[in-house]
Amino acid sequence: MSGWIGKRSIWFYMAIILPGIFLGGCIKKVQKQRTISRITITTLSYPPFFIYPGGIDSTSETPRLWTVVCKYDINGHLIDSINQRDHASFKYNSAGDCTEGYFHHGNGDCIYDETHYCKYDNYHRLIVDSIKSPFNSGKGVTRYSYNSAGKISGMTVHYYSEYPDYTVLYEYDSVSNRTRKSAYENGRLCSLETFAYDAHNQVIQNTYKSMSERGFWISKHQYQYTYNSQNKLVRKLEYRDNPTNNNPETLYNYDMKGSLLVETEFRNSDHDCFAITIYENGLKKELLSYAQNKLRARQIYSYEYW
Numbered sequence: 001m002s003g004w005i006g007k008r009s010i011w012f013y014m015a016i017i018l019p020g021i022f023l024g025g026c027i028k029k030v031q032k033q034r035t036i037s038r039i040t041i042t043t044l045s046y047p048p049f050f051i052y053p054g055g056i057d058s059t060s061e062t063p064r065l066w067t068v069v070c071k072y073d074i075n076g077h078l079i080d081s082i083n084q085r086d087h088a089s090f091k092y093n094s095a096g097d098c099t100e101g102y103f104h105h106g107n108g109d110c111i112y113d114e115t116h117y118c119k120y121d122n123y124h125r126l127i128v129d130s131i132k133s134p135f136n137s138g139k140g141v142t143r144y145s146y147n148s149a150g151k152i153s154g155m156t157v158h159y160y161s162e163y164p165d166y167t168v169l170y171e172y173d174s175v176s177n178r179t180r181k182s183a184y185e186n187g188r189l190c191s192l193e194t195f196a197y198d199a200h201n202q203v204i205q206n207t208y209k210s211m212s213e214r215g216f217w218i219s220k221h222q223y224q225y226t227y228n229s230q231n232k233l234v235r236k237l238e239y240r241d242n243p244t245n246n247n248p249e250t251l252y253n254y255d256m257k258g259s260l261l262v263e264t265e266f267r268n269s270d271h272d273c274f275a276i277t278i279y280e281n282g283l284k285k286e287l288l289s290y291a292q293n294k295l296r297a298r299q300i301y302s303y304e305y306w
Contacts, residue, residue, distance in 0.1 A: 035076045039303040041068040045297040074306050080278065097124055111135075123150065131159070149176050177201055188213070200231055230258055 002039045043066040047145040054295070062073040074094060081088040097120045103257040105112040113135065132138035140159040147153040171180040183195040189211055196205040206223040219241060226235040236250040243287040244270035253262040264275040272293045278286045287299035 034305040035074060036072050037074075037305055038072065038306045039070040040302045041070070041299060041305075042066070042302075043297055043299045044067075046295065066091055095120075095124060097126075121146075125150070146170070151176055151178070173197075175201060177203075200227075200229075202231060202233075228254075230254075232258060 014251075036288050043294060045064045045066065047250075049061065051188045066083065068081065068083040069079060071082075073079050073092075076091075077090070077096065077098070079090055087102075087104045087108060090098050092159050093099050097118070099118050099282075101116040101118070103112070103114045103116075112133075114131055114133045117130045117132070118126055119288070120128075121127050124277055125146055125151070125280075127144050128144040129144075133139075140157070142155060142157045146152040149217040151170065151172055153170050155168040157168075159166070167178075167187075169182045169184075170178055173179050177195065179195050182189060183191040183193075188272075191208065191210045193206065193208045195203050198204050200226070206225075208221045209217050210219045212218045221241075222239040223249050224237045225233060228234050232252070232254055234252050236252075238248045240247065248265065248267050250265045252260060252264065253264075254259050260279045260280060262279070265275045265277075267273040267275070273291050275287060275289045277284060278288075284301045287297075287302065288295060289297040289299075
C-alpha cells in the first residue's frame with residue numbers, strides 16, 4: 001500500500017488487513033474447555049532495545065514494565081483491552097456479533113479516539129463498519145461483499161475526507177482457496193497479493209507487491225510455507241527485495257499430539273535477532289525477544305477463567 005495508509009491509526013491498519021476486525025483477530029470466542037475471563041500480558045523490556053507497544057522511550061537506561069489486560073464476557077467475547085496508554089472496548093448483540101467498538105490511544109498531546117458501528121447480514125457476516133471520530137471531519141465507512149460460497153469478495157473503504165478511497169478485491173479457485181488480493185486507491189492499483197497451494201489446499205507460497213503512484217513495483221515480499229507429514233506448518237520463510245531485512249524465518253515445533261509448543265522467529269539471516277514464543281495447552285505462555293543474542297524483552301501471559 002502507498003503512503004496514505006501510514007497516516008492512519010493502528011486500529012484502522014488492522015481493519016483493512018484483516019477484512020472486518022470485528023469478525024476476526026482478537027475479537028473472537030476463546031474455544032477452550034473453560035471460558036477465559038481475563039488475559040494479562042506483562043512485558044519487561046531491557047535497554048537499549050524495546051518491544052513496541054505504544055512508543056516506549058528507547059533512550060532509557062532502565063527496564064520498562066508494560067502491562068496489557070484483556071477482559072472477556074462469559075461467552076468468551078473480548079469486551080475490554082487496556083494498557084498504560086490505550087483502551088479498547090466492545091459491545092455485542094444476542095447473536096454474538098460485535099456491534100460497536102471504541103478505541104482510545106495516547107495521553108497528553110497525543111490522543112486518538114474512534115468508534116466503530118457494525119452491521120451484519122442474515123448470515124452474521126460483517127457488511128458495514130461505520131467509523132466516527134471527534135478528531136476527523138465526516139466519518140469513515142467500510143463496506144464488505146461476499147460471493148456465493150460465502151467468501152469475502154470485496155471491501156471498499158472511505159476513511160474520512162482527508163484520505164483517498166480504498167478498494168480491495170478477492171479472487172478464489174474452484175475449491176474456495178484465495179488466489180489473489182488486489183488493492184486500489186481511487187481506482188489505481190497499489191498492491192497485489194497472490195497465493196499458491198499444495199494438493200492438501202495448504203498455502204505454500206504467498207507473494208505481496210506494492211506499486212508506486214507512477215506505476216512502478218517498488219517492493220516485493222514472498223513467503224514460503226513448509227508442512228510436516230501431519231500437515232502442520234513447520235517453517236515460514238520470507239524473501240524481501242530489501243537486502244537489509246535478511247530474509248526472516250519462523251520455525252514451529254509440536255508435541256506428539258500435534259499441539260504447538262514453540263514458535264521461533266528469526267528476524268535476520270544471522271539468527272542473532274529472534275523471538276521465542278512458548279505455548280501451553282494451546283495458549284501463549286511466554287515470549288522472549290533477543291537482539292545480538294541478548295535478551296531484550298520478556299513477555300508473560302497469565303489467564304483467569306470463569
